Amino acid sequence: RAIGMGEQGRERVFVEDLSSNGTFVNGTKIGRGNRRELHHGDELQLAIWTAGSDIPYFYDKFYHPSARPMLTHTIVTSGAFATVKLALERRTGQLVAVKIMDKRTLYKRGQPNEQTDQETRILMALDHPCIVKIREVFNEEQFYMVLEFLQGGELFDRIKRKRCFSEAEARIIFLQLFHAIKYLHNRDITHRDLKPENILMVDNTSLRLKISDFGLAKMVSEETFLHTLCGTPSYVAPEVFNPNSQRAYTKAVDMWSCGVILYVCLSGQVPFGSIRGPPSLQEQIQQGLYSFDDPVWRDVSDTAKDLIEWLLATNPNERATVEQALSHPWM
Structure with a gap:
């Protein structure tokens, strides 16, 4: 290894290949006697593994x-x-x-x-x-x-970079999301914690996605789960805030979360939040207090808004099911 100083006084790190078997950086052989500058994230190998060998990747x-x-x-x-x-x-x-x-x-x-x-x-x-x-x-x-492992990171980060999606892009996202939720609901699995942070992008360029953390909310104690939701409740359905004796979770909580996510995807804003108060965030959610008044909604179609309104029905019995959402004209 050799260390030198760059033009602006920064440290630069090099690797020099002195081996007889070869040294590889990001899968490319340096060559005996040659030197290569290393950058953050480079993968350094002393051998290249081939799938056809009987030796595991890590011997x-x-x-x-x-x-x-x-x-x-x-x-x-x-x-x-x-x-x-x-x-x-x-x-x-x-x-x-x-x-x-x-x-x-x-x-x-x-x-x-x-x-x-x-x-x-x-x-x-x-x-x-x-x-x-x-x-x-x-x-x-x-x-x-x-x-x-998925390379594309969270949908949350993609939204932050783009600010919002076009309707065509959002439709691609929700076609995948609704079909995944339909698959889960058909097996009596309710996610209960759907949000952009729990939707992962397959890569950094396409809109291919996968849901993560599905069903895990059922595996933790109710007290822990509710405490977590109180920390980030923007995507939580109104019925989740009901007292214990009245609280009943159904698949409809996932569809409410989808309504919030669709609102965010098309506007870059959450429909409910302390910044919009008073009233409080919880009261906004329970009363369904949101609007399409922001100028960003001028270019969004009425059919998209209609789907959001159906998904954000405060009465879970009146909320769109995943099958109904997939059959909605906007889809």
Whole structure:
């Protein structure tokens, strides 16, 4: 390794190949005696693995035999339910996302139960092109869920960059979203925490997406779940705020969240928020107090607004189902 100073006094890091077997940067061989500047995110390898070989991607002769099948490193995100880390699968060399959950949050009194194990088996059996696939689950000192890794980040970040989508773009997004929700609802799975942060983009350019964190809200205690929603309630259906004795979750809560997300996608703004008060955010949601008065809505079609209004019906019995949403003229 050689370190020098750049024109503006910044450190520059180089790697020089002195090996007989070769050194690789991002899969390209440097060549003996050659030097290559390293940049943030470069992948340095001392060998290139081929799928046809009998040797796994990580040859663990130098590791303890009980070494885990994943090498975790960068934290992708951290929330109330879990921390998500980017990881490398030893056997295949593929990047995966590992969701790490505290058992005290996941299980009552920190102990597993049959219901949670059944929920896990149901989620692992899900197979839909617009739902993040659960590859493996490890129940150790913490609960580890290994998921496919998507390069495009969250829909939330895409909205921040674009500010809002055209109707044509939003229609592509919601065609995928509604079909994924239909798949879940047909299996009696309600997401309960749909928001742009839980919708992941497959890559950085297309509008292909997958829902994540589906069903996980059912695996945590009701108290923990409600506490989390109180932190970011903008996408929560009115009935979630009802007292315990009156609270009844149905699939309609997901459709309300879709209405809020569609509003955000087309305007770049949330329909409910403390900035719009008084009244309070909770009262705005429970009374359905939102509008299309902002100038951004002048160019949005009436059919799009009609779908939003149907999805944001405060009475869950009058709210559009996923089948009705898919059949709406705007779709």
